[in-house]
Amino acid sequence: MALLSWVRETGIELVQVNGQRRYGGPPPGWVGSPPPAGSEVYIAKLPRDLYEDTLIPLFQSVGQLYEFRLMLTFSGLNRGFAYAKYSDQCSAGKAIAALNNWEVQEGRAILVCQSFEKCELSVDGLPTTLCHRELEALLLEATEGLLGFTLHASPSRKEGKVAVLTYSSHRAAALAKKALVEGNIGLFKKKVKVEWLKPELKEQLQAHGEKPPPSSVRHLGSPERVLPSSELRGALGLLGALCQRRHLGTPRFLTRCVQAEPDGWQRYWGQVVIPSCPVPCSTFLWVREDASGTVGHKRIKEAVARLALVMLGC
Known part of the structure; x- marks a missing residue:
């Protein structure tokens, strides 16, 4: 009342x-x-x-x-x-x-x-005969913003596969979920279960050694397609100058390699903390690392610096 x-x-x-x-x-x-x-x-x-x-x-x-x-x-x-x-x-x-x-x-x-916006989906009950190239073509046709996917044996179904899809944003993942739920019969010729990736499923795949070989990991496009280098160039310098001009304090960066693939692709996490801003900026980025091991840390610093500039209205 x-x-x-x-x-x-x-x-x-x-x-x-x-x-x-x-x-x-x-x-x-x-x-x-x-x-x-x-x-x-x-x-x-x-x-x-x-x-x-x-x-x-x-x-x-x-x-x-x-x-x-x-x-x-x-x-x-x-x-x-x-x-x-x-x-x-x-x-x-x-x-x-x-x-x-x-x-x-x-x-x-x-x-x-x-609130951490979800960007990963699971698609369970895919046909055992479905190969990576077929799935990639279906996903690219039906959804937008797909960064990559992995394909595993389904832990909940004796015959079938489960795909883990990663999208560029929560909105892109939500629209993909809607598109796949509404169109899954036409896409996969059978009923599949499309939902947000649950932590327990992620842990279950890891516990059963379901991390796929390099050939089954699809990274769609280079890091430059995910985050163009033209957008990143000079972001560190611009952020430092802006913080000094506005008296926001010196930006502090944290970077870490959180995943490495045998084919040279590495996933980096980065965060920048600006003393006068209560909310830090953080993101992930796929990088094809070189022998020196410095490219990934440099790229992720540039990426989070760019996000911070957007947050500060630049």
Whole structure:
């Protein structure tokens, strides 16, 4: 009743679709593009009797909300977690700093942390006769933003394969999921299961030694196609000069090689922390390493520097 009264008084529109109730995305009066990656926070440990009439004003108190999504059961009850997307990354950082461990009810503190956008899908139940070239052609025809995929024996089906697909963004992965779910009968000639890659499936494949040989790993395009070198050139210098001019502090970089393939391809993770910005920038990048071992670290530094420049409005 309190929620209904609040909706009537404020005129806020809440839309319930597929197990979640959403405000905004964009909200009324929004002008411009959607917020950049890193602008969303994950909210957990919510009391089951807490709803948008309390949550939206609370999270609006630290910054402009672009979207708020409360996860619901099929009966309409709060599932205990939600997502709040802000107009920018700095507001998301403020929400984490101000509202993590906030006591929303006596003895009930909530968890607020950065939301990590999912970019990987699993497609289970593929035909055992399906080869890599056929799958690649199907995926490139049906979806956009595919960075690469691996193909494994399915751990849940005696006869069949499972593919792990990696996309360039959460949006690209979500659109791919929709396209594959709606068109899977035509694509694969049989019913397959398309879903977000679950951590337990990833661990299961690794535990059973299902890491494929180099020939079964498809990296679509060179690193320059994923992140053009023309966009990266000079990003480190530009970021350093910008931080000095705005008195933001000296950027600190963290880089690490997280995956290496026998054919020379290596996956790097990188992060840049700017003292005056509460939310760090991080990304992954595939690099074909040289003998010196320095190319990957240099490329990933340039990549995260470019992301930081975008975050700072350059």
